[in-house]
Amino acid sequence: MSAVATAAGQELLATKDLSAYYGEREAVGNVSLSFPRKAVTAVIGPSGCGKTTLLRCLNRIHEVAFEARVKGRVLLDGEDIYGGDVDPMAIRRRIGMVFQRPNPFPTLSILDNALACAGKGLNRRQKMECAERALHAAALWDEVKDKLRTSPLRLSGGQQQRLCIARAVAAEPEVLLMDEPTASLDPIATAVIEELMARLTDEFTIVAVTHNMQQAARVSDYSAFMLADEHGVGRLIEVDETGKLFTKPSDPRTEDYITGRFG
Amino acid sequence: MTVAALRYGRLKRRRAYGWLGIALALFCAVLAAGALLAILGYVVVQGVAAINWDFLTQLPHPIGVPGGGVANGIVGTFIIIATAMAIAVPIGLLTGIYLALFGRGPIPEALRFLSDVLSGVPSIAIGLFAYAVLVAPLKHFSAFSASFAFAMLMLPLLVRTSEQAIRSVPQTVREGALALGMSNFRATVGIVLPTARPAIITALLLAIARVTGETAPLLFTAFGSQYWELNPNNPMAVLALQVFNYAISPYPNWQAQAWAGAFLLVAAVFVLSVGARLMLSRAMRGLES
Ligand SMILES: Nc1ncnc2c1ncn2[C@@H]1O[C@H](COP(=O)(O)OP(=O)(O)OP(=O)(O)O)[C@@H](O)[C@H]1O
Ligand SMILES: [Mg+2]
Numbered sequence: 001m002s003a004v005a006t007a008a009g010q011e012l013l014a015t016k017d018l019s020a021y022y023g024e025r026e027a028v029g030n031v032s033l034s035f036p037r038k039a040v041t042a043v044i045g046p047s048g049c050g051k052t053t054l055l056r057c058l059n060r061i062h063e064v065a066f067e068a069r070v071k072g073r074v075l076l077d078g079e080d081i082y083g084g085d086v087d088p089m090a091i092r093r094r095i096g097m098v099f100q101r102p103n104p105f106p107t108l109s110i111l112d113n114a115l116a117c118a119g120k121g122l123n124r125r126q127k128m129e130c131a132e133r134a135l136h137a138a139a140l141w142d143e144v145k146d147k148l149r150t151s152p153l154r155l156s157g158g159q160q161q162r163l164c165i166a167r168a169v170a171a172e173p174e175v176l177l178m179d180e181p182t183a184s185l186d187p188i189a190t191a192v193i194e195e196l197m198a199r200l201t202d203e204f205t206i207v208a209v210t211h212n213m214q215q216a217a218r219v220s221d222y223s224a225f226m227l228a229d230e231h232g233v234g235r236l237i238e239v240d241e242t243g244k245l246f247t248k249p250s251d252p253r254t255e256d257y258i259t260g261r262f263g
Numbered sequence: 264m265t266v267a268a269l270r271y272g273r274l275k276r277r278r279a280y281g282w283l284g285i286a287l288a289l290f291c292a293v294l295a296a297g298a299l300l301a302i303l304g305y306v307v308v309q310g311v312a313a314i315n316w317d318f319l320t321q322l323p324h325p326i327g328v329p330g331g332g333v334a335n336g337i338v339g340t341f342i343i344i345a346t347a348m349a350i351a352v353p354i355g356l357l358t359g360i361y362l363a364l365f366g367r368g369p370i371p372e373a374l375r376f377l378s379d380v381l382s383g384v385p386s387i388a389i390g391l392f393a394y395a396v397l398v399a400p401l402k403h404f405s406a407f408s409a410s411f412a413f414a415m416l417m418l419p420l421l422v423r424t425s426e427q428a429i430r431s432v433p434q435t436v437r438e439g440a441l442a443l444g445m446s447n448f449r450a451t452v453g454i455v456l457p458t459a460r461p462a463i464i465t466a467l468l469l470a471i472a473r474v475t476g477e478t479a480p481l482l483f484t485a486f487g488s489q490y491w492e493l494n495p496n497n498p499m500a501v502l503a504l505q506v507f508n509y510a511i512s513p514y515p516n517w518q519a520q521a522w523a524g525a526f527l528l529v530a531a532v533f534v535l536s537v538g539a540r541l542m543l544s545r546a547m548r549g550l551e552s
Contacts, residue, residue: 061442066367093444103435107457116454117443164439171443 012037012205013058013095013175018072020053020062027053029233030072033224035175040197040206042220042242044213046257049226050234051209052100055177058207059095060088076175093117095175096168100183100209102160104152104167111148113163118170134170138162139196158189165196169204176200178208182215194219213258217246225254303529310526313519323489323505329516333524335491336502343406343485344471346495347413352467355421360451362422363429374422382419389415390480397484404486406499412480417470424466428459431546461546465539472535476528478503502528 014034020027028050035041043051056062057070060081073080081091104113114131122130131148135141140162144155152163161181168176178197182190197206197219210216216223223246224239238251249255317332324331358378362371390412397408432455440450456463481487486498487508502524509521 059442061438064438064441089444089446091444092442097442099435099439099442101435103433103439105436105439105454105458107454107460116440117445167439167443 010034010036012077013207014075015054015057016073016075018054018057018070018074020050020057021067021069021071022065023067026231026233028057029229029235031226031234031236033236033239035205035207036222037205038201038203039221040201040208040219041222041224041239042216043207043209043224043226044211044216044257045226045234045237046228047211048232049228051226052179053234054226055097055179055207055209058175058177059092059097061092061097063088093171094173095177096171096173097177098161098164098168098179098181100179100181102157102164102184104155104160104163106151106153108152109149110144110152110155110163113152114166114170116167116170118172130170131166134166135163137169137196137200138166139192140166156189158185158192161185161189161193162196165193169200174205176204176206178206180209180211183211190215213246217242225249225251225257227253227257306522306525306529309519309522310524310529313523314526318520318523322491323500325489326514331520333500333502333505333520333527335488335500336505336524337527339406339485339488339492339499340475340502342493342495343409343413343499343501344474346407346410347417347474348467348471350410351414351417351421351470355418355470356425356463358422359425360429360456362426364447364451366426378419378422381415382423385479386412386416386477387479387482390482390484393480394483404484404498405496406485406492407495409481409485409499409501410495412484413474413477416474416477416480420470420473421466424469425459425463428462428466428546429455431462432458459546461542465542465546468535468539468542472532472539475531475535476503478507482507 011034015031018031018033019029031054033054043054045051053062056065058074062068062070070082072082074082076091076094080086081088081095105116108116111131114134115127118130118134132141132145135144140159143159144163147154152160155163161184165176165178165181181197182193185193194215197208200206201221208216208220220242222239223242225237225245226234227237228234238245238249238254240250245254246258249258317330319332319337320334321330321332322335323333358374362374365371392415393408393412397411398404436458437450437455440454441447445453481501481504485501485504487504488498488500490500492499506521506524506528509517509524512518512521
């Protein structure tokens, strides 16, 4: 397909012929896509083309939905995460996720949210350090350091979203999936999170869904364009280095989309 | 008549009907609220007149001896309801969790249907059932058989309300927990249930309120007692039963005590309902953002 797919050894995560279903409805069809290590790959495309569904297949959270099924393979470091003896919980610890709408745990304090899946077997001081590191990584520490024991529901939407990022980061995953992480945020909070994504690639491989093409252009190294076919099945149209996809797309449908002719 | 005049005539008639409808609705609302207030007011006036410290702290006196109270019935009510909760809450809550998390398919549907049927069974029939399985075979009345009947009365309410309480927790919260690699059990017990806690407490309070004034199933289970009775294996005094027995007695002294007992029951249900409302508004607030 392109330089991305053939850059052997570069990819940490890859889908092979992946199809996803809700009951009989095929939402994503035959997607083969690789996500290079320590880079941001953006998934773009019009509403309903299956971006969220694709992302949810990558950490096996798709199967939590009612009658949701997956066909094909998803390889993490060469190993199929849908293999028979693979524990989905272990996969989800290696592949963290940030959802489209901030979803902090309402009954836990800010601190306990950050530590929700980290800090097992650590003493108090180590836990504090772990939380502080995660909150720093999510660029939230300065805003919450004086109210760590209060409810996350009193934070703004952008702060809640960064708390969710901190929560995911604290679990020390290898891959971070982000589903339109700035969809509900104002430009300032968006800028903070975009900056954050650039910084997080030092440690993580990031897959980010976005509606916003400027954002994809700003934050991602690679971009994948998806489109629903005439049956409403989401297909991968093309994937390339972001600069190339946005300037010289090889498929006319990609060009139509990025020049705003539809979608 | 011109068209305009005709229209005007219709308009006037429509307006008149409109006013008539509003007046009628208002009248009915006042009637309903008035009836409720009248009952409550009557119970309060009669009850407050008859209630005193002895009534709350003493055992019933024999017929003809003035004074005495319903202390054993108050304690009995607590014991029987607490035992009923111990039976119904774990079963109801677990069933509610099951229905909320795995609620589609024939088995959950059958469970929901059964629970709806059970909630429609008259309480006296449930009392009879308790009599048939726990009183008749053992050949004696017991507080425990009353708890069993109460548990059956609470169960459908608990199942439905706890299912709804858990469903009211956004799926995104549960998925957030699962996406961190938590087990289904930990996500449910550690994250979803605490989020639903105010709504679940509301459900418990409403379940208690549901059985607090129930009398019919007690007639042939707890049966009643003149004495201090703390052993659930024996017949036990219950406030609602005492109200019933005193109310149908010919003695003015006992009839006054029936009002005092009714007042206590109404007050208890009132407090429980207000508490449930408060918890519910807290639950709504908690889930808002
Ligand atoms: N839980 C579900 N049950 C049934 N169909 C679903 C479900 N979730 C999504 N779909 C369908 O799958 C298709 C893809 O949905 P998806 O949410 O993946 O799109 P998306 O690209 O993320 O859209 P958006 O940009 O609006 O978020 C849609 O046609 C949608 O109707
Ligand atoms: Mg989406």
